[in-house]
Every structure is written in C-alpha cells, then in structure tokens.
Amino acid sequence: MSELLQYVLTGLAVGIVYALIALGFALIWKSSSVANLALGQIVLISSWFTYSMVSGNQLGLPYWIGLPLTIGFAIFLGWVIERFTLRPLIAQPILAMITVTLGVGYFLEGLVTFLWPVSVGALPRLFPVEPVHIGPAVISQQYLWAAVISLVLFGALSIFFKYHKMGIAMRATADDQMAVQACSIPVTSVFSASWIFACIVAAIGGVLVSSIAGITNGLIETGLKSFSVVILGGLDSFIVCMVAGPIVGLCENLGGGYLTPIIGAGIKDIIPYIIIVIVVIIKPYGLFGETRIERI
Amino acid sequence: MDLPSGTRNYDYARDMAVLRTKTHWVLFTCFLIILFTAPLYLRDNVLSVLNLIGITIIAVTGLNILVGYCGQLSIGHAGFMAAGAYTSGILTSQLHWPFLAGLLLAGFSAGLIGIIFGLPSVRVKGFYLAITTIAAQFIIIWVINHWTNVTGGFNGMNVTKASIDGFVFRSQASQYFLIMAVTALCIFFAKNLARGRVGRAFIAVRDNDLAAEVMGINLLYYKLLAFFIGCFLAGIAGALQGQLYGFLNAEYFTLTTSILYIGMVIIGGVGTTIGPIIGVVVIRLLEQLITYISPFIEGAIPALSTGFTTGLGPMLFGLAIILFLILEPRGLAHRWALFKAAYRLWPFSY
Numbered sequence: 018m019s020e021l022l023q024y025v026l027t028g029l030a031v032g033i034v035y036a037l038i039a040l041g042f043a044l045i046w047k048s049s050s051v052a053n054l055a056l057g058q059i060v061l062i063s064s065w066f067t068y069s070m071v072s073g074n075q076l077g078l079p080y081w082i083g084l085p086l087t088i089g090f091a092i093f094l095g096w097v098i099e100r101f102t103l104r105p106l107i108a109q110p111i112l113a114m115i116t117v118t119l120g121v122g123y124f125l126e127g128l129v130t131f132l133w134p135v136s137v138g139a140l141p142r143l144f145p146v147e148p149v150h151i152g153p154a155v156i157s158q159q160y161l162w163a164a165v166i167s168l169v170l171f172g173a174l175s176i177f178f179k180y181h182k183m184g185i186a187m188r189a190t191a192d193d194q195m196a197v198q199a200c201s202i203p204v205t206s207v208f209s210a211s212w213i214f215a216c217i218v219a220a221i222g223g224v225l226v227s228s229i230a231g232i233t234n235g236l237i238e239t240g241l242k243s244f245s246v247v248i249l250g251g252l253d254s255f256i257v258c259m260v261a262g263p264i265v266g267l268c269e270n271l272g273g274g275y276l277t278p279i280i281g282a283g284i285k286d287i288i289p290y291i292i293i294v295i296v297v298i299i300k301p302y303g304l305f306g307e308t309r310i311e312r313i
Numbered sequence: 314m315d316l317p318s319g320t321r322n323y324d325y326a327r328d329m330a331v332l333r334t335k336t337h338w339v340l341f342t343c344f345l346i347i348l349f350t351a352p353l354y355l356r357d358n359v360l361s362v363l364n365l366i367g368i369t370i371i372a373v374t375g376l377n378i379l380v381g382y383c384g385q386l387s388i389g390h391a392g393f394m395a396a397g398a399y400t401s402g403i404l405t406s407q408l409h410w411p412f413l414a415g416l417l418l419a420g421f422s423a424g425l426i427g428i429i430f431g432l433p434s435v436r437v438k439g440f441y442l443a444i445t446t447i448a449a450q451f452i453i454i455w456v457i458n459h460w461t462n463v464t465g466g467f468n469g470m471n472v473t474k475a476s477i478d479g480f481v482f483r484s485q486a487s488q489y490f491l492i493m494a495v496t497a498l499c500i501f502f503a504k505n506l507a508r509g510r511v512g513r514a515f516i517a518v519r520d521n522d523l524a525a526e527v528m529g530i531n532l533l534y535y536k537l538l539a540f541f542i543g544c545f546l547a548g549i550a551g552a553l554q555g556q557l558y559g560f561l562n563a564e565y566f567t568l569t570t571s572i573l574y575i576g577m578v579i580i581g582g583v584g585t586t587i588g589p590i591i592g593v594v595v596i597r598l599l600e601q602l603i604t605y606i607s608p609f610i611e612g613a614i615p616a617l618s619t620g621f622t623t624g625l626g627p628m629l630f631g632l633a634i635i636l637f638l639i640l641e642p643r644g645l646a647h648r649w650a651l652f653k654a655a656y657r658l659w660p661f662s663y
Binding site: 046052054102105106109111112113115116117119120121122123124125126127128129130131132133134241244245248280281282283286287290291293294297298301302311312 | 380384386388430432433436437438439440441443444445447448449451452455458459523569572575576579583619620621623624625626627628629630631632633634635638639642
C-alpha cells in the first residue's frame with residue numbers, strides 16, 4: 018500500500034514537471050503551428066548554462082543571480098532560434114518546419130559537446146533533500162518543491178495569457194492568424210514572444226529536473242518524453258498539459274514500479290513512448306483534442 | 314532544359330528512358346567501370362569509407378521514398394535499420410541460414426515493423442507522425458537492449474561475414490563488390506519505382522493526400538506501401554552493415570543517426586533519386602574531413618576545448634540542415650540540375 022502511494026506521489030510530481038516542459042511545446046504549437054523537436058536540447062543547454070553560472074567549480078554564483086541569468090539566456094536563445102531559423106520559413110511546408118527544428122536540436126547538441134565536454138554535471142542543491150513522510154509513503158522533498166514551483170509558474174502563465182495584452186494576442190494568433198493580422202497585431206513578434214516564453218519554461222523545467230537528477234544527455238529524452246504529454250492531452254488548450262502530465266507521470270511510475278519484475282528493468286523509460294503509439298493509433302488528436310476536419 | 318538540344322522524343326519509350334544520348338551512355342559506362350574496378354587501385358581504408366557510403370545510400374534512398382516521395386516524415390529510420398540488422402544477424406549467425414535469405418528476410422521484417430508504426434499515418438500526419446516514429450525508434454532499441462537471450466542485449470552480438478555459395482566476403486574489397494552491387498540494384502529499383510504508377514501515387518499523396526484520395530488513390534494502401542518499401546531498404550542496409558562490421562550493437566542505431574539520415578535527404582534534395590546519393594556522399598566525406606583535420610586544428614590552437622572534435626561535426630551538420638532548408642530547400646540535386654543546364658547552354662546562356 019505504501020508502495021502504491023509512493024509511486025502515485027512521485028508520478029504526480031514528475032508528471033507536473035513534464036507538463037511544464039510540454040507547456041513550452043504547446044505555446045509554440047498553438048501560436049505558430051511549429052512542432053519544436055529541439056525542446057530536449059533547449060532543456061539541456063539551459064541546464065548546462067545554469068551549471069556554468071552556479072556550479073562551485075565554474076563561476077559559483079548564488080542561485081538568485083544564476084537563475085535570472087539563465088532566464089536571460091533562455092530569452093536570447095528563443096529569440097535567436099525564432100528570428101534566424103523559423104521566420105525565414107514562414108508559410109513553408111510543415112515538413113520543412115519540423116526538420117528545421119531537428120537541425121536546431123542537432124546544432125545545440127553539438128554546441129553542448131563543444132562548450133561542456135564533460136558530459137555529466139551536477140548542479141548545487143536547490144531544495145532540501147530530507148525526505149517527507151506522507152502517510153506510509155516516503156517522498157523526496159525535491160520532487161514536491163519542483164511540482165510546487167511548476168504549478169506556481171503554470172498559474173502565473175495562465176494569468177498572463179488571460180489578462181496581459183501580449184497573452185491575449187498570443188491566444189488570438191493561435192485562433193486565427195489572418196484575423197489577428199487584420200487587427201494590426203504584429204504576428205511575427207507574437208511568434209517571437211511564444212518562442213521566448215517556451216524557452217523560459219523549458220529552461221526552468223530543465224533546472225528543476227537537473228537540480229534533482231544531474232545534467233546528462235538524458236535531459237534530451239526528458240524533453241522527448243514530454244511530447245507524450247502533448248500527444249495525450251491533445252494540444253487544444255494549455256490546461257490539458259496540466260491534466261495529461263500527471264497521467265503520464267503516473268503511468269511511468271506505476272508501470273515502472275509494477276512491471277519491472279515482470280518485463281525487466283528499464284520498462285519505465287519507454288512507457289511514455291508506448292503511450293504515444295497507443296494514443297496516436299486509437300485517438301489521434303488526444304484525450305481532449307478536437308478532431309480536425311480538413312478540406313481540399 | 315533537362316536535355317541537350319537536338320534530343321527529341323519520337324516515342325514514349327524514348328521519352329521515359331533514363332539514358333538519352335550517346336554521351337549519357339559513354340559517361341554511364343565509364344562510371345560503372347570506375348565503380349567496379351575501384352578496389353584494384355584504392356586502399357582498404359578508402360574502401361571502408363566507400364562501403365559505409367554504399368550502405369548509407371541504401372538506407373537514405375529508402376527514407377527518401379518515404380519522406381521525399383510520399384511525404385511521410387519518419388525520424389525512426391535507424392530503428393528500422395536496427396530491426397533488419399538484428400533479423401539478418403540472428404538468422405545467419407545463430408540459425409545458420411544462407412546470407413541472401415537472411416538479407417531478404419531482414420528487409421521483410423523491417424518493412425513489417427515499419428507498417429506497424431506507419432499505421433497511424435492513415436489518420437495523422439506531420440508532427441504526430443514524426444513523434445510516432447521517434448517513439449518507434451526508442452521502442453525498437455529498447456526491445457533490442459532488453460531481449461538479452463536473443464539479441465545479446467547491451468553487450469551486442471557477433472555476426473558472421475556474408476557468404477554466397479561457400480565464398481566468404483572477408484576483405485574490404487570483396488565487401489565492396491557485394492555492397493555496391495546491392496546499392497546499384499536498390500537505386501535502380503528506386504528510380505523505376507519513382508517514375509511508375511506507384512511513384513506517381515506517392516507524389517499525389519505527398520502533395521495533397523485528401524485530393525489524392527478523391528482521385529481514387531487508396532491512401533491506406535499507398536501510405537503503408539511507402540512505409541514498407543522505405544523500411545525494407547533500411548532493413549537491407551542494416552543487414553549489410555551488420556555483416557560488414559561483424560558485430561551488432563544498439564549504439565549503431567541511435568536517434569542521432571535517424572536525424573542524420575533526414576539531414577542527408579534534405580541536403581541532397583528531397584524527392585529525387587540522385588539527391589540521396591549526393592547527400593550521403595557529401596555528408597560522409599565531410600565527416601571524414603572533420604575527423605581528419607580536427608586534430609590539426611586542435612594542435613594549432615591549444616585553447617580549444619576537448620569537445621571540439623566531437624562537437625564540431627554535429628554543429629556543422631545542424632547548421633547545414635538549417636541553411637539548406639532556408640536557402641536551398643530543393644537541395645544539392647537542384648544545384649546539380651542547374652549546373653548541367655548552364656553547362657549545356659554555355660557559352661550562349663540565353
């Protein structure tokens with residue numbers, strides 16, 4: 018019983034962090050219909066940047082300076098990617114849009130190897146490590162903190178999208194680009210903003226994950242796994258990420274907990290991918306997504 | 314513009330012919346002679362690069378049929394290649410089947426796995442399909458790594474060299490003949506597929522699948538056929554690679570490799586037969602160049618970090634994908650066509 022509770026709690030907490038990273042994907046997809054497959058690499062490079070700033074054997078700044086610097090870096094990264102790779106490709110076929118993000122991802126991966134050749138890094142502790150006892154379960158405090166921060170950030174972003182002018186413009190662009198342009202809202206700067214926000218969200222998600230588990234190339238997989246959140250949720254509103262994320266986290270941890278003795282170690286790692294295949298075959302537009310009707 | 318002046322189409326057969334003029338025939342014959350006499354005057358390390366190029370051409374030609382002609386993005390091509398490699402490896406090394414049977418079955422098994430993961434393509438496209446194929450990549454590699462008693466798991470698996478009728482392809486030179494023969498067959502097949510009924514159906518599906526369906530093209534059939542053929546060729550390439558190295562490990566077939574293949578298709582030219590060949594040759598030679606010169610650069614500039622050699626390749630390659638997509642989306646094949654036209658019209662280019 019305590020095992021079950023343990024898996025559920027860890028799953029929920031991890032799922033919320035996945036949801037945060039997936040939110041970064043959904044932001045871009047909603048406003049510009051670009052599928053950002055470089056998400057994992059953005060998570061990775063932001064974590065390494067944070068490492069450079071705050072780690073003891075690098076610059077060794079405290080977190081309260083390092084984190085704003087990381088966010089600044091994410092803003093810069095998002096702006097550069099949008100301005101120099103996506104904007105020249107506006108109105109190109111979807112295939113080009115997807116593959117260019119693959120190219121960006123490949124480039125960033127090379128850049129990471131180039132600048133941080135050590136391949137494994139550890140961030141200084143961001144949260145206390147003492148485990149918390151909830152009923153019979155023992156859960157690491159770090160996961161709870163990560164989940165809480167993700168939820169707060171998600172709330173803040175929701176308020177931004179609901180009330181701020183730019184947020185409203187971004188939602189409007191998601192709905193109908195032509196109409197937005199007719200209202201003299203600069204669509205290109207909306208695209209820029211969506212990339213910037215996506216990179217910020219991905220960077221914070223990356224710092225949360227890597228402060229717990231260290232920085233490795235596995236962060237790219239964390240980014241890829243968060244696609245299962247997007248697919249399961251269905252991309253139609255931001256709130257579905259917050260529902261689908263914990264579901265994926267639960268599946269991963271429960272499956273990892275109970276299937277490992279039956280199937281073998283490592284099943285946990287591919288559960289998100291199995292979810293993707295099942296969802297795409299059975300219910301392609303996700304649990305909450307609208308079925309799209311196309312015309313010739 | 315595609316043909317030298319004075320070349321006329323008197324009948325359909327001549328219109329469809331690949332080699333149109335005497336010069337074409339002469340050049341083609343010379344090319345074949347050079348191709349198949351290369352082992353006589355090239356060293357083994359050059360031949361090993363050429364062997365790798367041949368294998369990659371097979372895989373990328375398959376991917377080009379899938380992505381370039383049928384428009385179904387697959388980012389799991391290395392996974393399908395792994396499926397073929399392990400099928401052939403198990404059949405020939407553990408069950409002692411003849412090599413050719415293993416090669417064909419490798420193609421079929423990879424093709425069938427491709428069909429399974431291609432099934433969603435009937436209902437979704439674009440990003441959803443891309444993600445599904447990424448998932449395929451991870452699931453296939455996971456199965457290979459964890460099905461230890463069959464595939465050897467993380468430790469990998471030894472594969473016997475190819476042999477036909479008692480002749481074992483041990484040296485790089487003999488491997489070269491085997492691989493180039495299969496590569497030539499695959500290119501011939503791809504070229505003819507692309508300009509026949511199936512190829513035209515693929516192009517219709519790529520350009521607008523709904524319109525194609527309205528015209529009476531069976532989407533389910535043709536999309537799955539594209540997945541089957543694309544993955545079939547990947548499986549063949551995998552089987553050849555396995556027996557060339559004599560060893561199989563899931564490390565050879567990572568997601569990075571899949572993305573590399575996509576990049577080769579783009580840089581070469583999407584939806585042309587010559588494109589994948591150019592793309593593979595250019596990228597593989599570029600890789601060789603980087604591994605060759607980066608020690609010199611590192612020696613000359615000691616301030617460079619140790620990640621320079623390993624990081625430079627991916628950076629240049631990612632940059633190449635981005636630049637080609639933005640500046641020349643039709644790839645080097647288009648440049649090559651422009652060059653041919655300019656060359657023929659020279660010196661009167663108007």
